[in-house]
Amino acid sequence: MDVKNLKDYLHWLYYQYLLITSIYVLEPWEQTLFNTVLFTMVAMVIYTSYVFVPIHVRLALKFFSGLCGGQQESTVALIS
Amino acid sequence: MARMADLPRNGSLTFQTSQDHSKSTTSKNGFHRSCQENGISNGVHHRSRVTEGFEQPPMYVAVFTYLGFGIVTLFGYLRDFMRAVGLEKCHVAQEREEQKDFVPLYQDFENFYTRNLYMRVRDNWNRPICSLPGPEFDLMERVTDDYNWTFRLTGKTIHGVINMGSYNYLGFAENNADFLKTVAETTMDYGLGVCSTRQEMGNMDIHQELEELVAMFLGTESAVSFGMGFATNSMNIPALVSKGCLILSDELNHTSLILGSRLSGATIRVFKHNNMQSLEKMLKEAVTNGQSRTHRPWKKILIVVEGVYSMEGSIVRLAEIVALKKKYKAYLYLDEAHSIGAVGPTGRGVTEHFGVDPSDVDVMMGTFTKSFGAAGGYIAGKKELVDYLRTYSHSAVYASAMSPPVARQIIRAMKCIMGQDGTTVGIERLRQLGENTRYFRRRLQEMGFIIYGSRDSPVVPLLVYMPGKVGAFSRAMLERKIGVVVVGFPATPITEARARFCVSSSHTREMLDKVLHALDELGDYLGIKFSRRRYIDELDS
Numbered sequence: 001m002d003v004k005n006l007k008d009y010l011h012w013l014y015y016q017y018l019l020i021t022s023i024y025v026l027e028p029w030e031q032t033l034f035n036t037v038l039f040t041m042v043a044m045v046i047y048t049s050y051v052f053v054p055i056h057v058r059l060a061l062k063f064f065s066g067l068c069g070g071q072q073e074s075t076v077a078l079i080s
Numbered sequence: 081m082a083r084m085a086d087l088p089r090n091g092s093l094t095f096q097t098s099q100d101h102s103k104s105t106t107s108k109n110g111f112h113r114s115c116q117e118n119g120i121s122n123g124v125h126h127r128s129r130v131t132e133g134f135e136q137p138p139m140y141v142a143v144f145t146y147l148g149f150g151i152v153t154l155f156g157y158l159r160d161f162m163r164a165v166g167l168e169k170c171h172v173a174q175e176r177e178e179q180k181d182f183v184p185l186y187q188d189f190e191n192f193y194t195r196n197l198y199m200r201v202r203d204n205w206n207r208p209i210c211s212l213p214g215p216e217f218d219l220m221e222r223v224t225d226d227y228n229w230t231f232r233l234t235g236k237t238i239h240g241v242i243n244m245g246s247y248n249y250l251g252f253a254e255n256n257a258d259f260l261k262t263v264a265e266t267t268m269d270y271g272l273g274v275c276s277t278r279q280e281m282g283n284m285d286i287h288q289e290l291e292e293l294v295a296m297f298l299g300t301e302s303a304v305s306f307g308m309g310f311a312t313n314s315m316n317i318p319a320l321v322s323k324g325c326l327i328l329s330d331e332l333n334h335t336s337l338i339l340g341s342r343l344s345g346a347t348i349r350v351f352k353h354n355n356m357q358s359l360e361k362m363l364k365e366a367v368t369n370g371q372s373r374t375h376r377p378w379k380k381i382l383i384v385v386e387g388v389y390s391m392e393g394s395i396v397r398l399a400e401i402v403a404l405k406k407k408y409k410a411y412l413y414l415d416e417a418h419s420i421g422a423v424g425p426t427g428r429g430v431t432e433h434f435g436v437d438p439s440d441v442d443v444m445m446g447t448f449t450k451s452f453g454a455a456g457g458y459i460a461g462k463k464e465l466v467d468y469l470r471t472y473s474h475s476a477v478y479a480s481a482m483s484p485p486v487a488r489q490i491i492r493a494m495k496c497i498m499g500q501d502g503t504t505v506g507i508e509r510l511r512q513l514g515e516n517t518r519y520f521r522r523r524l525q526e527m528g529f530i531i532y533g534s535r536d537s538p539v540v541p542l543l544v545y546m547p548g549k550v551g552a553f554s555r556a557m558l559e560r561k562i563g564v565v566v567v568g569f570p571a572t573p574i575t576e577a578r579a580r581f582c583v584s585s586s587h588t589r590e591m592l593d594k595v596l597h598a599l600d601e602l603g604d605y606l607g608i609k610f611s612r613r614r615y616i617d618e619l620d621s
């Protein structure tokens with residue numbers, strides 16, 4: 001029963017997705033094309049963010065800490 | 081809510097709420113009298129009318145609507161590309177090989193739209209009907225094997241589909257042999273065709289009778305009838321105004337009015353829908369500045385409006401327009417195609433709805449195609465106007481006169497509304513229409529749909545917005561055996577696709593309940609209950 005409900009719900013969600021993006025009116029092969037493109041794009045975004053975000057975060061942290069550290073050093077240098 | 085802007089706080093814009101305009105014609109039905117006994121003056125309509133509104137949808141709706149159009153357009157380009165390189169067969173007209181270097185014929189937006197957007201949902205329009213289009217009708221089942229490029233009839237009939245789309249406001253599209261007796265007799269006597277124009281051999285006693293009755297019904301001096309409503313507008317406006325005149329036209333006017341205005345050669349300026357400030361600004365400008373280059377005064381200024389707007393269900397602000405027209409000495413052309421017979425306590429249209437004297441409206445135009453269940457149009461007004469049109473209007477001089485059985489049907493329906501047939505059928509139907517309208521509108525609002533228009537207008541547009549949902553909605557309704565009209569882009573703004581219901585007095589409560597039940601279900605399933613307004617029960621109930 002629950003499985004059936006869930007299935008219905010997922011079905012409905014997909015239907016809503018079809019309606020809201022208006023690909024409901026497209027022919028099946030066009031829908032497949034659209035879904036494939038969208039899926040590929042989303043997958044790529046997720047993958048790239050998985051691969052590159054940690055590196056960028058680390059670099060950014062380093063940069064800012066360097067900035068802060070550097071500034072402190074220079075003020076110290078100026079005062080002295 | 082710019083469209084809902086209040087009227088100018090201008091001393092001259094007082095309403096006239098006198099009721100004496102219809103004294104000669106309404107006493108028969110007694111409806112007016114009972115109104116007065118209850119102390120409800122026509123002024124009530126003014127106040128309730130202000131509740132008419134155009135609710136804005138949530139922001140995301142507009143975003144997804146544009147997104148949807150964008151996606152479908154992109155695929156349209158893809159398909160066009162495939163057709164161009166020969167990957168796909170082109171089913172529609174296209175340039176011939178030997179005309180490749182000529183000016184392209186099929187590349188404008190309209191063609192693109194038809195080919196790539198409309199074609200995908202084409203099964204929702206032009207469905208073949210094979211019975212009387214009354215409150216219920218039969219549809220011929222049709223299927224498509226190639227995504228709406230061609231249709232094939234299966235030979236089966238879908239019986240008993242509830243008709244929510246015909247302009248059959250008073251249920252006069254009927255085939256009851258008892259009611260149609262006079263029409264049958266007329267057919268026996270006169271035949272069907274006239275084969276001549278009114279100025280030649282087509283001027284019959286039945287036309288005279290019809291015109292006298294129309295004039296009496298409307299409370300005007302005189303009236304003239306034409307065989308087609310569309311041509312009444314498009315051929316008579318050019319007879320009334322010409323170069324050097326100014327037409328102030330509502331932005332949502334019907335195509336027939338637009339065509340007529342263009343054919344006339346007059347300058348056309350468009351004011352915002354039902355927006356009195358916009359109209360007054362234009363009138364003021366027109367009066368003070370005159371014609372654009374020469375600054376000569378305009379020969380005539382004609383304000384062209386409709387009674388009930390067929391796509392929005394809104395009712396014209398007639399009282400204010402009449403006040404403005406008097407203040408600036410303009411003429412008023414009122415197209416009552418949807419309001420005559422359907423609005424006002426005794427069906428006299430918007431003049432009665434607002435308690436405006438019909439003689440304040442210079443040109444009263446209307447059609448017999450809607451409430452009267454017939455065909456044709458009329459123009460009513462002062463005798464000089466009508467006589468002038470009889471002589472100079474193209475559709476009086478060159479068009480064949482109205483078919484006698486059609487004229488008889490109009491006379492029958494009009495007499496029925498006026499109570500002259502000795503029954504109360506007409507007034508009953510009017511009452512039923514009002515009741516159905518208010519019930520239907522109230523329930524839709526309670527369910528959380530965005531609907532447009534005035535509380536009293538039997539045209540009920542339900543906003544669907546997204547192009548995907550429009551197709552899904554109409555198909556799902558047909559599955560539930562309900563025929564609806566959905567309207568999309570060229571007829572409405574691109575983001576405001578809608579379904580339009582026309583309530584009829586012949587809809588029974590069960591039919592309406594069935595429709596409402598289906599709508600409630602579908603509204604949740606498709607996600608088209610966009611309204612964020614909590615519905616507050618108004619003065620009616």
Ligand SMILES: Cc1ncc(COP(=O)(O)O)c(C=O)c1O
Binds near residue numbers: 311313390415455457
């Ligand atoms: C406002 C208005 N005027 C004129 C017409 C044309 O009338 P007919 O269908 O009788 O030609 C219509 C028809 O839809 C209309 O809505």
